[in-house]
Amino acid sequence: MSKIIYTKVDEAPALASYSLLPMIKKFTKSSNIEMISKDISLASRIIANFPDKLKDEQKIDDHLKQLGELTQDPSANIIKLPNISASIPQLKAVIAELQTKGYDIPNYDASDEVTRRYSKITGSAVNPVLREGNSDRRAPNAVKNFAKNNPHKMGEWKKDSKTDVLHMDIDDFYGAELSKTFNEADDLQISFVGINKTEILKDSTPVLAGEIIDATCMSSSALQKFYAQAIQKAKKQNVLLSLHLKATMMKVSDPIMFGFAVKVYFKDLIKKHSKLFDEIGVNFNNGLGDLYSKLDTLDTKTQEQIKEDIKEIYKVQPKLAMVNSSKGITNLHVPSDVIIDASMPAMIRDGGKMWNENDEMEDTLAMIPDRCYAQTFKTVIADCKKNGALDVTTIGTVPNVGLMAQKAEEYGSHDKTFQAKEDGKIIVKNKTNETVFSFDVKKGDIFRMCQTKDAPIQDWVKLAVNRAQLSNTPAIFWLDKNRAHDAQMILKVEKYLKDHDASSLDISIMTPVNATIKSLERMRKGLNTISVTGNVLRDYNTDLFPILELGTSAKMLSIVPLMKGGGLFETGAGGSAPKHVEQLINENHLRWDSLGEFMALAASLEHLGNTQDNKKALILAKTLDDATATFLQENKSPSRKCGEIDNRGSHFYLAMYWAQELAKQNDNEELKTEFTKIAQDLTSNEDKIINELNNIQGNKQNISGYYLCDDVLTSAIMRPSATLNYIID
Numbered sequence: 007m008s009k010i011i012y013t014k015v016d017e018a019p020a021l022a023s024y025s026l027l028p029m030i031k032k033f034t035k036s037s038n039i040e041m042i043s044k045d046i047s048l049a050s051r052i053i054a055n056f057p058d059k060l061k062d063e064q065k066i067d068d069h070l071k072q073l074g075e076l077t078q079d080p081s082a083n084i085i086k087l088p089n090i091s092a093s094i095p096q097l098k099a100v101i102a103e104l105q106t107k108g109y110d111i112p113n114y115d116a117s118d119e120v121t122r123r124y125s126k127i128t129g130s131a132v133n134p135v136l137r138e139g140n141s142d143r144r145a146p147n148a149v150k151n152f153a154k155n156n157p158h159k160m161g162e163w164k165k166d167s168k169t170d171v172l173h174m175d176i177d178d179f180y181g182a183e184l185s186k187t188f189n190e191a192d193d194l195q196i197s198f199v200g201i202n203k204t205e206i207l208k209d210s211t212p213v214l215a216g217e218i219i220d221a222t223c224m225s226s227s228a229l230q231k232f233y234a235q236a237i238q239k240a241k242k243q244n245v246l247l248s249l250h251l252k253a254t255m256m257k258v259s260d261p262i263m264f265g266f267a268v269k270v271y272f273k274d275l276i277k278k279h280s281k282l283f284d285e286i287g288v289n290f291n292n293g294l295g296d297l298y299s300k301l302d303t304l305d306t307k308t309q310e311q312i313k314e315d316i317k318e319i320y321k322v323q324p325k326l327a328m329v330n331s332s333k334g335i336t337n338l339h340v341p342s343d344v345i346i347d348a349s350m351p352a353m354i355r356d357g358g359k360m361w362n363e364n365d366e367m368e369d370t371l372a373m374i375p376d377r378c379y380a381q382t383f384k385t386v387i388a389d390c391k392k393n394g395a396l397d398v399t400t401i402g403t404v405p406n407v408g409l410m411a412q413k414a415e416e417y418g419s420h421d422k423t424f425q426a427k428e429d430g431k432i433i434v435k436n437k438t439n440e441t442v443f444s445f446d447v448k449k450g451d452i453f454r455m456c457q458t459k460d461a462p463i464q465d466w467v468k469l470a471v472n473r474a475q476l477s478n479t480p481a482i483f484w485l486d487k488n489r490a491h492d493a494q495m496i497l498k499v500e501k502y503l504k505d506h507d508a509s510s511l512d513i514s515i516m517t518p519v520n521a522t523i524k525s526l527e528r529m530r531k532g533l534n535t536i537s538v539t540g541n542v543l544r545d546y547n548t549d550l551f552p553i554l555e556l557g558t559s560a561k562m563l564s565i566v567p568l569m570k571g572g573g574l575f576e577t578g579a580g581g582s583a584p585k586h587v588e589q590l591i592n593e594n595h596l597r598w599d600s601l602g603e604f605m606a607l608a609a610s611l612e613h614l615g616n617t618q619d620n621k622k623a624l625i626l627a628k629t630l631d632d633a634t635a636t637f638l639q640e641n642k643s644p645s646r647k648c649g650e651i652d653n654r655g656s657h658f659y660l661a662m663y664w665a666q667e668l669a670k671q672n673d674n675e676e677l678k679t680e681f682t683k684i685a686q687d688l689t690s691n692e693d694k695i696i697n698e699l700n701n702i703q704g705n706k707q708n709i710s711g712y713y714l715c716d717d718v719l720t721s722a723i724m725r726p727s728a729t730l731n732y733i734i735d
Contacts, residue, residue, distance in 0.1 A: 011083065013043070046070045094292050100714075141544055161395065168371070192212075219457055255545070261292070351549050401554075415541040655699045666685045
């Protein structure tokens with residue numbers, strides 16, 4: 007029996023699985039394929055990590071740990087849906103929900119030991135465990151052609167647009183970075199040396215031979231000065247001000263940077279109430295929302311005074327971009343509300359505009375403090391000002407080959423990121439006590455060190471060459487020789503390219519700015535260009551270009567060939583999932599688009615068929631691809647409007663088209679016979695099933711929990727058609 011792991015996650019994709027997974031199990035069962043669920047949702051990860059006081063029936067296995075071990079198995083086949091990369095406010099919300107459900111889970115800040123345990127769950131805790139391979143992400147031809155024939159709305163770009171990206175020019179991570187390639191294995195220790203004390207920040211960081219180690223430091227005073235200047239500029243130009251970070255993924259550095267922005271913008275408010283805010287434990291690293299969450303501990307008069315003072319701040323400071331205008335939630339409320347890889351492309355797609363407090367769109371000055379990646383977005387905006395919005399009906403595509411295996415680069419730096427508690431030095435020494443890196447720091451400065459192993463780099467170069475060859479497409483390595491880390495990377499790329507016959511291929515190395523210019527130039531001509539990037543630009547580019555090309559990044563095919571031979575198949579982004587859940591609860595309409603799941607499943611089946619000689623799996627993969635193409639042509643994606651086709655209706659049509667394709671094929675008589683009857687039943691009952699799915703919409707629903715919903719209630723909501731259930735079950 008072949009096995010495919012199908013992950014259980016959070017929010018909208020988790021709800022969709024209640025409808026889709028029974029169909030997948032039905033279609034794969036006779037092909038000797040077992041679909042196995044593994045729960046890597048935020049709630050389950052918390053429960054698995056705190057079994058101490060739980061009842062036996064509440065305890066669950068650590069499925070994430072199990073999947074991490076499975077990635078080392080050559081037979082691994084994992085379909086990973088988008089999970090929550092939790093910020094602290096999200097984490098606290100889950101804890102509170104679990105406590106109300108009878109789970110004796112400790113509060114986040116119950117003790118230092120408890121907080122340390124939770125630190126393993128916050129941020130991008132899932133991806134580094136599962137991503138034991140590099141990323142191959144692209145838009146399938148059927149998806150790209152559908153987008154060209156059914157272009158999404160693009161905002162108009164004007165040459166006099168005031169929208170721009172502001173970044174630091176000195177004392178940021180880019181400017182301070184130091185980097186070294188270790189020829190031999192080593193072990194590094196990070197220490198803080200102050201006037202009166204020496205503190206070991208991290209005792210041991212094992213280093214493999216050939217590994218690149220980077221260290222850098224951002225000046226907190228320079229960061230605050232940058233924010234103050236940006237605020238002044240936005241006020242002078244009378245445009246919206248926005249902040250774009252990745253506080254969910256860069257879970258130590260970016261919340262600190264977010265907090266500084268809040269404290270600079272609301273400096274007069276904080277100065278006036280500093281003692282009170284300290285007493286009630288306000289942490290502005292969690293955004294202005296942290297203050298609002300603690301106001302109810304104060305008397306009514308004090309609450310009203312603070313709210314009035316906040317209104318006065320808004321009168322004198324520049325207008326903030328809004329996350330939810332109707333609820334007054336600004337760009338500075340919650341760190342996880344505005345995630346750079348989704349928010350910046352959406353702004354560019356919308357003509358460089360974001361929403362103001364009146365729910366109208368305005369030009370925006372976007373603050374992205376560090377230069378490492380800010381200039382990519384700045385370059386795209388400059389191109390749009392000059393040349394106008396991209397024409398979705400004619401543009402080419404920019405697929406990505408991304409380095410991410412084994413916690414490559416910044417996204418693996420969480421346990422090596424620290425904020426200086428006082429003035430002094432942060433020093434990195436090797437096992438023979440020699441100083442490798444040394445930084446003078448002031449109180450509040452942010453230090454980080456990160457690693458990039460050699461084997462993933464070799465695999466990344468190999469994957470780039472293969473993709474360039476298979477697709478006959480030019481490939482550009484986005485590397486900046488003036489950045490310390492990239493200079494080391496360039497040496498390795500040039501070395502490992504020689505291991506492949508790439509003489510007939512168009513492969514080059516460019517700075518991110520020049521690579522952006524070149525890719526956009528080719529894109530506007532209808533030509534395709536592979537972006538070969540490090541881990542953070544992988545994350546950014548696999549949202550930036552798809553959102554411009556397709557309107558969303560959820561429709562990308564994302565394959566991770568695991569380095570041990572298995573396959574990880576990711577199903578797209580989940581950034582708008584919270585709004586989808588809200589609509590299901592209020593209107594019983596789920597607009598989540600499962601196209602990413604369809605494509606990932608097809609790739610997973612194809613991989614299984616090829617690696618385990620399962621001919622039926624290959625037929626299932628081919629017919630599913632054909633069914634997905636029909637699904638797109640017939641425009642059966644979910645509507646945003648209640649009463650029209652939603653996620654459940656989309657699943658029905660996918661099942662019907664897939665059964666029809668299996669009935670038509672002549673490569674396997676058993677599958678043909680089995681699915682001829684299913685295709686007939688689904689096709690003849692189409693109107694009845696769609697009525698059953700649509701007629702139940704419009705009413706409030708109860709799933710008994712946002713992060714840990716009730717399986718029985720949710721399954722009933724997501725499978726409301728008795729006719730469809732009878733055919734599938």
